[in-house]
Amino acid sequence: MADGITDRVRPRDRILETAQDMFHKHGIKGVGVDAITEAAGTNKMTLYRHFESKDELIVQCLRASAAKGAAIWGEFEAEHPGDKLAQLHAWVHKVAETLATDGRGCDMANAAVELTELDHPARSVIKELKGAQRDRLVALCRDAGIGQAELLADTLSLLFEGARVSVQTMGCQGPSTQFVRMAEGLISSFRAR
Amino acid sequence: MADGITDRVRPRDRILETAQDMFHKHGIKGVGVDAITEAAGTNKMTLYRHFESKDELIVQCLRASAAKGAAIWGEFEAEHPGDKLAQLHAWVHKVAETLATDGRGCDMANAAVELTELDHPARSVIKELKGAQRDRLVALCRDAGIGQAELLADTLSLLFEGARVSVQTMGCQGPSTQFVRMAEGLISSFRAR
DNA sequence: TCGGATAGTTACAGACCGGTAACACCCTAG
DNA sequence: CTAGGGTGTTACCGGTCTGTAACTATCCGA
Structure with missing residues (x-):
C-alpha cells in the first residue's frame, strides 16, 4: 500500500x-x-x-483530545498578545467555527453520556479535564477585566456545551447558529456592570 | 411475586x-x-x-419521554393562569429542580449522542421533538411580551441543554448550580430592551 | 363450553464483542 | 552475524447482542 x-x-x-x-x-x-x-x-x-484494555485506550484518547483543545489557547495568545479581551472574542469565534464544521459534540461530553457506569475509569478523567477547561476560561474572563468572571465563564461554558449538543439533535442550522450573538451579548452585558 | x-x-x-x-x-x-x-x-x-425491533422501541420511548416533558407545561398554565411571564419563571425553576435531582441528561440529546448513524430512524424523531420543545419556549417568551423572543428562547434552550450535559461531566455541584442566576439575568436583560 | 387472541418458555441462529495464546517475522543495535 | 524487541498472523475463548421458531399456558368473550 x-x-x-x-x-x-x-x-x-x-x-x-x-x-x-x-x-x-x-x-x-x-x-x-x-x-x-x-x-x-x-x-x-x-x-x-x-x-491494557479498551477502557485504558478510551482514557488516553480523551487526554489526547483535551490536549489538542488546550493547544488552541496558544493561538489566541499568539494572535492577540496581552489583549485578553480580544482573546475572549477569538475564543467565541473559534467556538462558532467548530459548531459550523463539526457535526459531533465534545469528546468528553459524549463519553460521559455513553459511559454510564459511575465507577468507569474515564469518568474521573472527564471531570478533571472539564474542570481544567473551565478554569482556563475563568482566568481569561478575569484577566479581561470582567467583574463576575466566574459567572460569565460558566455561562459561556454551558452555552457552548449546549450548542454542541444542539448541533447533534437539530443540526448545524438550528439554534447553534446564534451562538456568536448570544456570547457577544453576554460579554458586553457583563462588561457593562 | x-x-x-x-x-x-x-x-x-x-x-x-x-x-x-x-x-x-x-x-x-x-x-x-x-x-x-x-x-x-x-x-x-x-x-x-x-x-418490530429495538430501534422501533427506542423511537417509541423517545416519544413517550417527550410527551412527559410536554405535560409539565400544563402545570405551569394551571399554576399561573394567563401570566406568561410567571410561567417562564416557573420553567426556569423546574429546570433547576431537574438539574439538581436527575444526574442524567435529556433522553433525546443522549440518544443523539449514542446513535451516530445518520440514517437511524430515531434521528428524525429527535429533530422533530426537539423542534417542538423549542417552539413551545419561543411561544412562551413571545406571549410574555419579550421583544427578541426567539433569541431568548434559543439562549435559554442552549443553556439548559448545556447544563444537563454539565451535570454528567462535572456533577450536580458544578456550573449547573448557577443556572437560575444565569437564566434570570438573561430574562431581565431581554426585558429591559 | 369453546375458540381465538395474548402471553410465557425454551432453544437457537448468527453476528459481534473484548481479550489471549502461540508462533512467525523483520529490523536494528551490538 | 546475531540476538532480541517490536510487530504481524491466525486461531481461539467465553460472553453478549438482536431477532426468530416452535410450542405451551392462560384468559376472555360469544
Missing part, C-alpha cells in the same frame, strides 16, 4: 490517532477494537501490547 | 415504561432487550410482538 503514515508513525500513535477519530465520529460503544486496529493498519495484539 | 403492576398493566406498557427508565439510566447501547423484558416482568418474544 505504501501508506506513508503507516511506515513512519509508530503503531501506538497510529492507534491513538485512529481511535480518537473513530470514537469521535461513531461513539465509543459504536466502535470495536478490531475496527480501530484495522483502520490504523495494525492488529489487535499490538493494541493490547500498548494499552 | 404478586407484583401488583405486573398483573394489571399490559405488557406493552410495562415494556415501554421499563425501557424508558433503563435507557435513561444506562444509555441505549448499555441496555439489551433481554434486560428490559426481564425487568418488565415479561420476555423477549412479547417485546417483539409489540415492537
Whole structure:
C-alpha cells in the first residue's frame, strides 16, 4: 500500500490517532477494537501490547483530545498578545467555527453520556479535564477585566456545551447558529456592570 | 411475586415504561432487550410482538419521554393562569429542580449522542421533538411580551441543554448550580430592551 | 363450553464483542 | 552475524447482542 503514515508513525500513535477519530465520529460503544486496529493498519495484539484494555485506550484518547483543545489557547495568545479581551472574542469565534464544521459534540461530553457506569475509569478523567477547561476560561474572563468572571465563564461554558449538543439533535442550522450573538451579548452585558 | 403492576398493566406498557427508565439510566447501547423484558416482568418474544425491533422501541420511548416533558407545561398554565411571564419563571425553576435531582441528561440529546448513524430512524424523531420543545419556549417568551423572543428562547434552550450535559461531566455541584442566576439575568436583560 | 387472541418458555441462529495464546517475522543495535 | 524487541498472523475463548421458531399456558368473550 505504501501508506506513508503507516511506515513512519509508530503503531501506538497510529492507534491513538485512529481511535480518537473513530470514537469521535461513531461513539465509543459504536466502535470495536478490531475496527480501530484495522483502520490504523495494525492488529489487535499490538493494541493490547500498548494499552491494557479498551477502557485504558478510551482514557488516553480523551487526554489526547483535551490536549489538542488546550493547544488552541496558544493561538489566541499568539494572535492577540496581552489583549485578553480580544482573546475572549477569538475564543467565541473559534467556538462558532467548530459548531459550523463539526457535526459531533465534545469528546468528553459524549463519553460521559455513553459511559454510564459511575465507577468507569474515564469518568474521573472527564471531570478533571472539564474542570481544567473551565478554569482556563475563568482566568481569561478575569484577566479581561470582567467583574463576575466566574459567572460569565460558566455561562459561556454551558452555552457552548449546549450548542454542541444542539448541533447533534437539530443540526448545524438550528439554534447553534446564534451562538456568536448570544456570547457577544453576554460579554458586553457583563462588561457593562 | 404478586407484583401488583405486573398483573394489571399490559405488557406493552410495562415494556415501554421499563425501557424508558433503563435507557435513561444506562444509555441505549448499555441496555439489551433481554434486560428490559426481564425487568418488565415479561420476555423477549412479547417485546417483539409489540415492537418490530429495538430501534422501533427506542423511537417509541423517545416519544413517550417527550410527551412527559410536554405535560409539565400544563402545570405551569394551571399554576399561573394567563401570566406568561410567571410561567417562564416557573420553567426556569423546574429546570433547576431537574438539574439538581436527575444526574442524567435529556433522553433525546443522549440518544443523539449514542446513535451516530445518520440514517437511524430515531434521528428524525429527535429533530422533530426537539423542534417542538423549542417552539413551545419561543411561544412562551413571545406571549410574555419579550421583544427578541426567539433569541431568548434559543439562549435559554442552549443553556439548559448545556447544563444537563454539565451535570454528567462535572456533577450536580458544578456550573449547573448557577443556572437560575444565569437564566434570570438573561430574562431581565431581554426585558429591559 | 369453546375458540381465538395474548402471553410465557425454551432453544437457537448468527453476528459481534473484548481479550489471549502461540508462533512467525523483520529490523536494528551490538 | 546475531540476538532480541517490536510487530504481524491466525486461531481461539467465553460472553453478549438482536431477532426468530416452535410450542405451551392462560384468559376472555360469544
